[in-house]
Amino acid sequence: MLPWFPAWRVEFRIPISDPGRVVSTVNEWRPDKRWLILSDEVACSEAHLWTVWYSTRKREVEGTMVARDVTAEFLRILSGTRQIGLAIERAGLRSGDTKAWVIHLPDIEIGGGLEELSIPRSTYNDSDEEATRIQEHLGAKLIASRPIPKNSGLTRIGAISEGEDVSSGDIESRFILHATMADY
Numbered sequence: 001m002l003p004w005f006p007a008w009r010v011e012f013r014i015p016i017s018d019p020g021r022v023v024s025t026v027n028e029w030r031p032d033k034r035w036l037i038l039s040d041e042v043a044c045s046e047a048h049l050w051t052v053w054y055s056t057r058k059r060e061v062e063g064t065m066v067a068r069d070v071t072a073e074f075l076r077i078l079s080g081t082r083q084i085g086l087a088i089e090r091a092g093l094r095s096g097d098t099k100a101w102v103i104h105l106p107d108i109e110i111g112g113g114l115e116e117l118s119i120p121r122s123t124y125n126d127s128d129e130e131a132t133r134i135q136e137h138l139g140a141k142l143i144a145s146r147p148i149p150k151n152s153g154l155t156r157i158g159a160i161s162e163g164e165d166v167s168s169g170d171i172e173s174r175f176i177l178h179a180t181m182a183d184y
Contacts, residue, residue: 004124005049006104007147008131009040010140012097019093022138026102029137031130034107036071040099041153042078042091044175049103049147052078052179054117057110066183074105079157080178090157099143102131149175 016022026037043049056074059065067073067084079087093100104127110117120126135142149171154160159178166174 002046003121005046006124006127008102009143010135011099011143012140016097029134034105036103038101038103043101043147044149045172048175077182080181
């Protein structure tokens with residue numbers, strides 16, 4: 001069983017009118033450059049977020065990131081593309097969004113491979129105070145929930161076409177498959 005990914009769902013009082021301002025607020029108040037804000041529907045599950053994180057972290061350690069910044073690399077892989085601008089368009093905030101995820105990318109040693117990876121169960125709790133601080137500066141309220149796979153999220157990241165429907169049992173797999181295709 002995977003521990004919770006360090007992600008906190010927030011809800012804004014009114015729909016976002018200026019996504020850039022929200023991102024700037026996160027960047028101003030984040031304790032380090034391993035924090036970002038993510039569109040609500042593109043976070044699918046703990047397994048999805050940990051898979052994207054592992055792929056990002058592996059590239060970071062190996063020095064093979066496409067993006068210059070670890071948060072942009074995370075968005076890129078999550079969005080299934082090599083294009084940073086497209087990744088931000090797909091997974092970043094948009095005008096009209098009312099919910100989002102405040103995300104922390106842990107700086108965990110990945111060792112020689114996935115089989116050696118040990119994710120501390122405290123990873124989520126270790127960053128909770130910082131996440132709360134960011135959420136307060138955003139003027140948003142914390143929503144007690146975890147990521148849930150949605151067809152709308154698959155559409156938003158470009159994994160399926162508008163109106164296409166993936167059965168509920170296959171949605172998580174499609175999110176993860178789409179992320180693995182980021183470099184193809």
